[in-house]
Amino acid sequence: MPKPRVNDSEQDKTARFERIKKAITALEKQLAQISKQGDLAPQGAWVARYQVRQNQKKYWYYKLQASTACLPRATSSKLSKYKHLGKAGTQEHIDAVMSVFRRSVRDEIQKIIDTLDDCLLDISSGSEQEEEDPQD
Template identity: 85%
Template sequence: MPRLRANDIEQDKIARFERIKKAITALEKQQKQILKQGDLAPEGAWVARYQVSQNRKKYWYYKLQVPTPSLPCATSSKLSKYKHLGKAGTQEHIDAVMSVFRRSVWDEIQRIIHTLDDCLLDISSGSEQEEEEAQD
């Protein structure tokens, strides 16, 4: 296989750079679509199921939970780790589940964009091809 000339190598770099930029643009467009669908849950949030016993009966409820207090309390001006959502299938429950889903998709897209940004740096800085250090 013949060696590539300097011009061919530069053209290849430009083409790869442009493909990555195009992919990043598509991912950012996806993020905008996600935001149009509704709110994102706070980072690290999840929907938890819990049980309450009352008058010898057991009831299941749901809550939005976060690792650090960031949710407004219904009864005070403090922040809480929990937001009561009620029973399964209530509008608040479904909204919370979907906001957690949107957050997870958003975060995954953001991780991919960061990875592709690193690829752009490799291409533009020339660090994708480095000389190995001689070993003794």
Template identity: 50%
Template sequence: MPAKDSDIISRAELIQQAIATLQLSIQQIQASGEVAPPGCCVLRYQARGKQGTYWYYKLQANKPIFPTQQPDKLSKYKHLGKAGSPNHIHAVLSVARRTQIDHLQSCIDSLRQNWVELYDSLKEKK
């Protein structure tokens, strides 16, 4: 096997190892707690009451995914309550996990493309 071919194979193996490491990181994040659905974020909103203005938080999705009190109806919003409430903190952490996983998955996708390009270059030589 020519030296250049073994170099390409060696680099491809390093890419595979990096992908495996990133996949393990994703599994560890998933095991650490609930992961928010894709496209969700935590937003602050203002509500006015008889005794003044209050700030609350909601988990918002880009499409209706959260159950409502009405059967067969979904909402884009999930009320979380006040800052620091258990629901608020839980949602913030779950969105943070989603963000981490999405970034790691993007890195994996990029490395997979690099791996394909390496083997394509190996095929072109033959």
């Protein structure tokens, strides 16, 4: 099998670099679209279901919950770990669910962009093919 010429490998690198750049551009457009769709939930927040018992009846409610106090309170300037959303299907409940969804999608897209950025570095620095150190 003939050895690839230097020019062929440079063209291959350039083509791969351009494909990765095009993918990053498409993903960045997706990030912009997600931002336009509405608010993002705080990092690490989720929607939790909880039960209240009153007069021998059970009621189910929902809250936006975070591991740290980052949610605004309605009655004071302090931050809270919880935001009451009410019953299933209320506008606040749906908005919170969608904000958590957007945050999750945004985070995953950003991870992919970061990975592709690393690929660009590998291609441009020539570190995708390195000599191994000889083992003793």
